[in-house]
Amino acid sequence: MQSRLIVRNFGPIEFVDLDLRNVNVFIGPQASGKSALAKIYTILKAPRKFFKWNIVLEGASQGHMYFEGVLEEYNISSFLRADTEIEFQSELHNISYRDGMINYEPLLLKRIEQLEQYKTDFQENQKAILYEVKNLVEKFIWFNFRVHDILDIDFESTASFLTILDTITLTESQFHRIVEIIKEIEANLSTNAAVYIPAERNFINIIKNSSLNLLLNNVPIPKHILAFGAEVEKSSIKNIDLGFLQKNLIYKDVNGEARIFTDDNHSIKLTEAASGIQSVLPVLIPILSHKASAGHRSFVIEEPELNLFPIAQYELIKKLESSRKEPYWEDYGTIHTYTTHSPYILSALNNLLYANKVKRNHIESDEFMSNSNLESEVNKIVSAEINPYYFTAYQICNGQAESIFDRETGLIRENYIDSASDKLADDFDALMDLAQ
Amino acid sequence: MEALLKSCYGDCKHLAISNCSLKSSYHTLTTPKFYVYYADDNQPVQIVEENEDHQLVVSNPACAEVGFIKTDKCLFADNVQKCDCVLYSTTKLFFVEIKWSSAGGRNAKRIKAVEQLAATIESFQESGVDCKDYEAGAIICFKRKDVYPTRASSNSQKAIFLEKYGVRLEEGNVIEF
Numbered sequence: 001m002q003s004r005l006i007v008r009n010f011g012p013i014e015f016v017d018l019d020l021r022n023v024n025v026f027i028g029p030q031a032s033g034k035s036a037l038a039k040i041y042t043i044l045k046a047p048r049k050f051f052k053w054n055i056v057l058e059g060a061s062q063g064h065m066y067f068e069g070v071l072e073e074y075n076i077s078s079f080l081r082a083d084t085e086i087e088f089q090s091e092l093h094n095i096s097y098r099d100g101m102i103n104y105e106p107l108l109l110k111r112i113e114q115l116e117q118y119k120t121d122f123q124e125n126q127k128a129i130l131y132e133v134k135n136l137v138e139k140f141i142w143f144n145f146r147v148h149d150i151l152d153i154d155f156e157s158t159a160s161f162l163t164i165l166d167t168i169t170l171t172e173s174q175f176h177r178i179v180e181i182i183k184e185i186e187a188n189l190s191t192n193a194a195v196y197i198p199a200e201r202n203f204i205n206i207i208k209n210s211s212l213n214l215l216l217n218n219v220p221i222p223k224h225i226l227a228f229g230a231e232v233e234k235s236s237i238k239n240i241d242l243g244f245l246q247k248n249l250i251y252k253d254v255n256g257e258a259r260i261f262t263d264d265n266h267s268i269k270l271t272e273a274a275s276g277i278q279s280v281l282p283v284l285i286p287i288l289s290h291k292a293s294a295g296h297r298s299f300v301i302e303e304p305e306l307n308l309f310p311i312a313q314y315e316l317i318k319k320l321e322s323s324r325k326e327p328y329w330e331d332y333g334t335i336h337t338y339t340t341h342s343p344y345i346l347s348a349l350n351n352l353l354y355a356n357k358v359k360r361n362h363i364e365s366d367e368f369m370s371n372s373n374l375e376s377e378v379n380k381i382v383s384a385e386i387n388p389y390y391f392t393a394y395q396i397c398n399g400q401a402e403s404i405f406d407r408e409t410g411l412i413r414e415n416y417i418d419s420a421s422d423k424l425a426d427d428f429d430a431l432m433d434l435a436q
Numbered sequence: 437m438e439a440l441l442k443s444c445y446g447d448c449k450h451l452a453i454s455n456c457s458l459k460s461s462y463h464t465l466t467t468p469k470f471y472v473y474y475a476d477d478n479q480p481v482q483i484v485e486e487n488e489d490h491q492l493v494v495s496n497p498a499c500a501e502v503g504f505i506k507t508d509k510c511l512f513a514d515n516v517q518k519c520d521c522v523l524y525s526t527t528k529l530f531f532v533e534i535k536w537s538s539a540g541g542r543n544a545k546r547i548k549a550v551e552q553l554a555a556t557i558e559s560f561q562e563s564g565v566d567c568k569d570y571e572a573g574a575i576i577c578f579k580r581k582d583v584y585p586t587r588a589s590s591n592s593q594k595a596i597f598l599e600k601y602g603v604r605l606e607e608g609n610v611i612e613f
Contacts, residue, residue, distance in 0.1 A: 310585075310586075343585040343586050343587065343588065344585070344586060346588040347586040347587070347588040347591060349588070350588040350591055350592060351591070354591070354592075354595055357595070361599070404589075406592070409592065409595070409596050411588075411591075411592035411595060411596070412588040412589055412592055413589050413592060414543075414547065414589045415588070415589060417588070418543075418587040418588060418589045418590065419543045420585075421585045421586075421587050422542040422543035422546070422587075423543075424585075425542050425578075426540040426541065426542050427540075429540070429542070429578075429579055430540060
């Protein structure tokens with residue numbers, strides 16, 4: 001899955017043009033704008049969740065105010081300037097903001113409208129309808145399944161589905177059902193906002209039992225933090241193995257109360273647990289909940305490293321990436337977008353990229369047949385992998401974005417976080433010189 | 437290897453005016469330990485005594501024949517980008533670039549060192565030396581080896597060297613034969 005985000009003159013951002021895929025990483029100094037970009041991505045990926053298209057905006061100033069209101073939900077409204085320009089392009093829609101005007105182009109919806117127009121002369125348009133259905137089944141796997149079902153085509157059929165679609169004749173009733181299904185998928189995807197997992201996630205555990213009092217006293221909690229809290233609250237997951245943080249550690253939801261078990265008989269409240277556990281659970285709960293469900297979901301994870309020992313950071317990335325389903329189709333799988341300051345998170349992601357590369361190089365080599373257990377050897381070392389094709393990484397600094405991912409080698413290249421390690425070493429060397 | 441390289445590159449480009457105690461680019465050592473020093477003064481690397489300043493220790497406990505080739509500012513002309521020296525035995529081969537790190541700029545120096553090592557490996561490969569015949573390493577030698585936080589890009593660079601040249605890229609101050 002691929003999309004493009006272009007942002008000009010927004011807060012600290014002067015100009016960025018980002019190619020975004022299934023695992024995206026933003027690094028950069030404090031206040032460089034990496035979280036703002038992740039938030040814009042969250043909003044524009046699901047425009048019908050955040051924007052109401054039936055209201056009429058009179059002129060640029062109303063458009064500006066309306067957009068500002070949407071940005072307010074993510075605490076980034078003051079970044080909006082008179083000369084801000086934002087553009088997001090994806091398979092589903094294009095949306096842009098320029099000169100106070102919001103322009104939304106629902107690409108998939110337009111294709112559906114075109115399909116609906118074929119109803120007027122159904123028999124005459126059979127070929128065009130099937131051509132469009134073929135295009136859609138290639139990009140939307142749930143649509144593909146439902147069309148199989150409607151047309152009563154066996155999944156085990158030896159002939160390819162696309163070939164079968166070339167030979168069949170649709171009935172009008174089948175056509176109507178197919179249109180309804182793609183409309184349903186489009187509506188779900190266009191309102192399916194990414195789950196933004198904020199750096200303030202520990203806060204959710206603390207306020208969980210005081211939420212009514214906070215509301216009563218009008219405590220201004222940013223809407224995206226409340227939205228995230230609601231996402232965690234509605235999760236159905238009751239049990240998470242936290243053995244990667246500490247041996248035998250398990251999270252359990254016991255009658256609505258979050259507890260951390262150190263063994264079968266001993267447990268403490270989540271709010272009493274170590275800060276690392278309190279930071280990790282709000283990341284794992286929504287992500288592991290989605291793992292069990294079908295469909296597509298995006299997660300933006302702010303600073304996954306929060307409160308974690310370096311090895312736990314590495315283990316967390318392995319856990320998150322091994323639970324991620326690659327979105328080969330627009331309506332399936334998971335997108336992870338990370339913002340980080342941690343050299344361990346960056347190296348962990350690089351290790352996962354390299355694990356995939358080692359496997360692929362082996363498959364492509366002549367030695368594949370003679371040593372086909374290399375894949376399991378790689379899995380023993382690193383229990384997850386990332387396909388470099390679906391990976392992007394940027395450093396955001398001085399208002400610009402620079403890719404730190406080498407698409408040719410499939411690995412992360414020189415970047416600000418790595419330079420920081422050298423700065424520490426440089427200073428130590430200088431002190432050693434003085435000490436001599 | 438010496439004959440192969442001599443046929444391609446000859447010997448020291450400054451033989452007539454060299455101040456080095458060992459004037460040729462090629463030497464063979466059999467001592468159990470020897471020390472390499474680079475003064476950053478437009479001269480090639482030198483073999484020095486243990487009590488003298490040095491950045492690299494070469495350990496050779498079996499007293500095997502170790503070939504020592506002074507590459508930068510010696511075998512190769514000054515204007516050619518190459519690493520400082522190459523050491524080899526019948527089974528091992530090391531390309532070494534020494535960088536003084538006291539003046540800071542470790543990051544920029546590392547980037548430069550990687551380029552110099554890659555250029556030398558490629559030259560050797562062109563002259564017929566196949567790194568894959570050896571247990572091969574490319575060593576960036578700072579004043580001291582660091583154990584500071586992991587660097588994703590350094591790991592990437594190691595993977596690229598291994599894949600492209602069959603050579604292990606490392607940072608360190610000790611070579612063992």
